[in-house]
Amino acid sequence: MKLFRHGAAGMERPGILDAAGVKRDLSAHLPVLDGAALSPASLARLAAIDLASLPVVADDVRIGAPVPRPINFICIGLNYADHAAETGAAIPKEPIVFIKAGSAYNGPFDDVMIPPGSKETDWEVELGVVIGTAASYVSEDDALDHVAGYCVINDVSEREYQTRRGGTWDKGKGCATFGPTGPYLVTRDEVPDPQALDIWCEIDGKRMQNGNTKTMIFGVKTLVSYVSQFIALMPGDIIATGTPPGVGMGVKPNPIFLRPGQTMKLGVAGLGEQMQRTIGG
Template sequence: MKLVRYGDAGAEKPGMLDAEGALRDLSGHVDDIAGDVLSDAGLDKLRAIDPTSLPVVDGSPRIGPCVGNIGKFMCIGLNYSDHAAETGAAIPEHPILFFKANSAVVGPNDDVSMPRGSTHTDWEVELGVVIGTTAKYVSKENALDHVAGYCVINDVSERHFQTQLTGQWTKGKSCDTFGPTGPWLVTRDEVADPQALDMWLDVNGKRMQTGTTSTMIFTVAEIIEHLSGLMTLHPGDVITTGTPPGVGMGIKPEPVYLKKGDVMELWIEGLGTQRQTVTEDA
């Protein structure tokens, strides 16, 4: 299934794509794509619904983040061997974890607004993982059983804030609008292998990132095993799993960063496309 949330920001309704790609309204069956709806039992109830029995959503509504009421937004850094190489960073021994504020989360096609004083805002196409059932001390062998599905995430990053304002990376990752998520949540049964997905990101029509999840240092299963050994993962928690090479920070001889009016477009195989225009905070 491809599950969608659509409508005005803060008032999104749940939806589902039918076999032809038409958006259907699920609000007669569930309140949101969140919480227990993401469990195996909750998703099985949605699978039992004939999409053609659902009302078609007319027009072209705004598409919101594909998960509502996100609990934890966990991010894994330097998780692609080819990205680590382009930045000159050592391969980490364990997954590098930081958090992105939930207030950064926006829809996949909403504007990305650079904060005041930003000079180094960068792009990062990433595979997002949505937890569906509670995970605590799980092994990598059964870790994927706890996944509701997958989505596209743009882990937008302000590199000066991230590295020069003292402290953790969170400062450069949590600015408002820095977490476009969606367009839809693709349930795990439709993703045969999360370690075999192609991805790309364009800026103003120029291909900047080309990669594949096969070059991840730590697989999705290994990440879930590691994180669930540190904290309980709950339904609706989101993990974004790192980015392939081609970020602005890594461009030689001089890094290239986003500016007002730039357009980012990004895609992951089977998970859809995002498109954002860059603006500036007033």
């Protein structure tokens, strides 16, 4: 299934994509597409609905992030060896884990605001993992049983804030609008191998990132298990699994960064595409 939420920000209603790619409204069967709706029993119930009987969602209706703001919006840093190399960083021996502020959470087609005075706002396309059942201290063998599905994430980052303003990476990752997510939550049964997905990002029509999740240093089941040793993962939580090479800070000899009036377009195979316009703060 491809689940989504539609409507004005803060008033989104559940939706589902039918076999013909038509957006349908699910709200008669599901009031809120939240963590409780992502349990195996709930997803099985949704899968049994006759989608042709559901109202059509107009194409001009806003698409929001696929689940409400998660309790934990977790990111993994430097999880592609070639991305680590382009940034000059060593390949990590264990996953680098940081928290992206909940206030960064944003719809997949909403504007991204470059912070006032920022000179180094950057893009990062990532595979997102959406938790379906609570996960604490789970093994790698059991990790995927706790996954409801997958989504596209743009882990927008301000590099000066991230690397040269002291403290942790969170300063450069948590600015308002810095977490576009969606458009769909694609359930796990439609993604038989999360380590075989093409992943890409274009800036103003130019392909900047072009990778595949097979080159992750730490795969999805490893990440879910690892994070669950330190953070109690709750239904609806999201893990952004890292970005392939091609970010602006990695451009040689002179890095390039976002400015107001540009367009970011990004996607992951089978999970849909996002597009954002950058605006000044």
